[in-house]
Amino acid sequence: MRQTVVSVSPFAISHNTRNFYRTIDFIPERWLLPEDLHQVVSGLTVVEANEIRNAFTRCLAVDQRAAWQPFSTGPRNCAGMALAWAEIRYTLAAMVLSFDLQIPHEARDFSWSAQKTYSTWERKPLMMSCGQRKELPTF
Numbered sequence: 216m217r218q219t220v221v222s223v224s225p226f227a228i229s230h231n232t233r234n235f236y237r238t239i240d241f242i243p244e245r246w247l248l249p250e251d252l253h254q255v256v257s258g259l260t261v262v263e264a265n266e267i268r269n270a271f272t273r274c275l276a277v278d279q280r281a282a283w284q285p286f287s288t289g290p291r292n293c294a295g296m297a298l299a300w301a302e303i304r305y306t307l308a309a310m311v312l313s314f315d316l317q318i319p320h321e322a323r324d325f326s327w328s329a330q331k332t333y334s335t336w337e338r339k340p341l342m343m344s345c346g347q348r349k350e351l352p353t354f
């Protein structure tokens with residue numbers, strides 16, 4: 216039907232097992248480029264390197280990377296995407312360089328899906344009539 220808006224939540228896309236392997240698990244290796252894998256595993260023990268290679272191979276077979284579009288796509292996608300990426304990379308690099316990060320024991324059972332989500336507020340136009348001031352205000 217013409218002028219029908221179709222949308223899907225990024226959360227639903229990311230958690231659909233047709234799009235991603237082990238959707239709720241933290242597997243950062245899934246975003247590696249095949250040509251970067253060698254560099255990432257160099258210096259690791261054989262066991263650690265195999266773990267990363269296995270995770271990468273499984274994700275490569277299942278993951279639809281193009282399904283992940285947090286900035287949306289098309290002519291009205293996020294105008295600030297490049298700035299956002301620069302900020303994210305800078306912040307993450309600064310954090311990793313400055314801190315040793317660990318999840319404390321009491322936070323181990325943290326659940327991403329047990330969080331609340333809120334909608335945004337669509338404001339209606341505020342009509343206003345503007346006439347030129349006859350006198351300037353004195354303060």
Ligand code: HEM
Pocket residue numbers: 285286287288290291292293294295296298299
């Ligand atoms: C992680 C950070 C960000 C994410 C995930 C994000 C995501 C999005 C998404 C999903 C849209 C809607 C696209 C649509 O309607 O289909 C959007 C629009 C927009 N974003 Fe972002 N955004 C981020 C950061 C920023 C920043 C830092 C700026 C500006 C400095 C920005 C400026 C805009 C603007 C101007 C639009 C409207 C574009 C238009 O309607 O043509 N965004 N963003």
